[in-house]
Amino acid sequence: MKRVKPVTNRPTKLLNAIAKKYPQAWKQMDAFRADKGKELLDWPSWCFCPVAAANDVVSLRNGLQATKDSMNDIRIVAALSAWRFGKSLYLFDRTIYDLLITGGMKGNLPSEFLYKLPEWCVYVETPNMSFHNTTVYGFFAHLSLDIQTNSHELCLVLDTPDGLCSKYLHIGNWTINKALRSALEASDFHYHEVGMVTCDFEREAKEFEPFIALIVYLCTKNAEIEYKNKVPPKPIIKWSKKHGQEIVAPAKSRNLNVGVRIGAALRYAQQVIRSVNHTDATHAQPIPHVRTSHWHIYKTGKGRINSILKWLPPILVNVSDVDKMPVVLKKAA
Numbered sequence: 331m332k333r334v335k336p337v338t339n340r341p342t343k344l345l346n347a348i349a350k351k352y353p354q355a356w357k358q359m360d361a362f363r364a365d366k367g368k369e370l371l372d373w374p375s376w377c378f379c380p381v382a383a384a385n386d387v388v389s390l391r392n393g394l395q396a397t398k399d400s401m402n403d404i405r406i407v408a409a410l411s412a413w414r415f416g417k418s419l420y421l422f423d424r425t426i427y428d429l430l431i432t433g434g435m436k437g438n439l440p441s442e443f444l445y446k447l448p449e450w451c452v453y454v455e456t457p458n459m460s461f462h463n464t465t466v467y468g469f470f471a472h473l474s475l476d477i478q479t480n481s482h483e484l485c486l487v488l489d490t491p492d493g494l495c496s497k498y499l500h501i502g503n504w505t506i507n508k509a510l511r512s513a514l515e516a517s518d519f520h521y522h523e524v525g526m527v528t529c530d531f532e533r534e535a536k537e538f539e540p541f542i543a544l545i546v547y548l549c550t551k552n553a554e555i556e557y558k559n560k561v562p563p564k565p566i567i568k569w570s571k572k573h574g575q576e577i578v579a580p581a582k583s584r585n586l587n588v589g590v591r592i593g594a595a596l597r598y599a600q601q602v603i604r605s606v607n608h609t610d611a612t613h614a615q616p617i618p619h620v621r622t623s624h625w626h627i628y629k630t631g632k633g634r635i636n637s638i639l640k641w642l643p644p645i646l647v648n649v650s651d652v653d654k655m656p657v658v659l660k661k662a663a
Contacts, residue, residue, distance in 0.1 A: 340467055340489060341419060341453045342583050348410050352403075355387045359411040360577070362386070373475050378412035378450040380475045381405070381483070405496030409470040409487040412451035415565045417583040419468075420454045420548060420555070423593030429623050430547055430641075431459065434539035439509060440627070441501045443639040444484055446549040447473060450565075453489075454544050461537050464490050471545050474498070479516050484509075486541060499538070506542060507535040548588070551628075551638040556587040 349355060362383035366372060373380055384407040388400050422430070451472035459466045470487040482501040487494050499509035500516065510531050547553055566578040623642060630636045 341413070341470070342417070344489065344494065345410050345414055345417075348406060352387055352391055352407060354390075355407055356411060356414065358387045358390070359383055359407070363577075371477070373477075374445075376445045376447070376450075376473050377475045378415070378472065379408065380477045381408045381485075382477050384408035384411065402494070402496050405485060405498065406487055406494050408474055409451055409472050409485060409496070412472045413449075413453060413470055414579045415577055416449040416451065417580050418449055418452060419583055419585050420452055420588050421585055422455070422544065423587070423589040424457070425593035425596050426547075426589030427457070427544075430543045431456075431540035433543060433623060435506065435542040435546060436539075438503055438505055439501065439542070440546055440549075440639050441503055442637065443546065443549045444473065444501055447471070447545070448548055448553075448555065452545075452548060454541075454548075456541075456544070459540065461488055461490070461495075461541075464492060464495075466490055469541060471541075473501070476516070481512075481516055483513065484542075484545070497538070505535065506538050507531050510534055510538070546639070547641050549639065550641050552640045554589050554592055556590060558584075 359379055362370070363379050381404065384404045387407050388404045451470055453468055453470050455468045456466050467489045469489055472485055474483045474485050475481070476483060483498045484501055485496065485498040487496050498513055499506065500512040502509060502512065504512070548555070566580065568576050568578055628638050628640065630638055
């Protein structure tokens with residue numbers, strides 16, 4: 331497939347557009363989080379702010395009357411308010427990207443590993459991706475908490491030519507289909523009032539699979555992400571006598587390349603396989619070939635009670651010098 335033009339400037343432009351539409355949004359979201367465990371109940375560290383905070387932001391501007399646009403904006407504000415503290419764009423090597431989106435995510439969600447998302451919110455570029463026949467340039471993904479039902483949610487905001495489109499599902503030990511159904515059953519009645527109801531769950535689940543696969547890869551133990559100084563990004567925290575602890579948003583976005591080395595190794599392996607003379611293979615020197623990629627959960631620690639998830643790429647058999655393969659990095663915006 332032809333590589334589309336990089337979308338590295340889009341997330342920042344989208345962030346600025348939402349800030350213009352809701353000028354007080356970030357101040358209000360930060361104030362809500364500042365009351366975490368104080369005036370408000372506490373919530374898990376993997377959630378920047380419960381979606382209820384974004385609901386207050388949108389309602390203050392648009393009034394209490396629910397509309398399809400306002401319900402969509404609630405999810406958008408929740409996602410982008412979290413993303414601004416990392417501003418990371420995850421850019422997958424095309425070989426790894428194609429393997430993940432075509433392999434999908436079968437069976438039950440690896441729910442316990444979704445909490446290992448590297449940041450509060452990520453933006454993933456998605457070349458040649460679509461959802462319901464609409465182009466998707468990329469998507470924001472974060473975890474949220476529904477305070478009323480105590481449901482844990484995986485929330486996606488799709489970046490399309492028609493604007494931002496929010497989707498979410500409930501995290502649990504079930505299939506994507508069931509996760510979508512659970513989210514609908516527990517959703518606020520306003521979603522039904524404004525027509526934001528999913529009917530064809532089977533199709534919706536199938537459409538979700540490639541996005542979920544990309545998210546889950548970022549949560550795996552062996553995810554190959556090119557962090558600066560090999561250190562995962564963390565929120566910038568400052569202290570002051572007047573305001574106490576403050577989380578500071580970085581001035582610029584950053585590109586994080588994903589899977590570049592293993593992608594290069596796989597392309598090299600394919601070249602070797604295409605060029606090898608199979609008739610020259612012997613029992614002692616098997617033909618170079620590639621085994622199919624798959625997800626695998628390992629039990630570790632004393633008593634094997636801890637679990638880690640790994641994505642095992644196509645295994646390179648009889649291919650050496652993987653670490654010396656050339657890599658292609660995308661320049662930061």
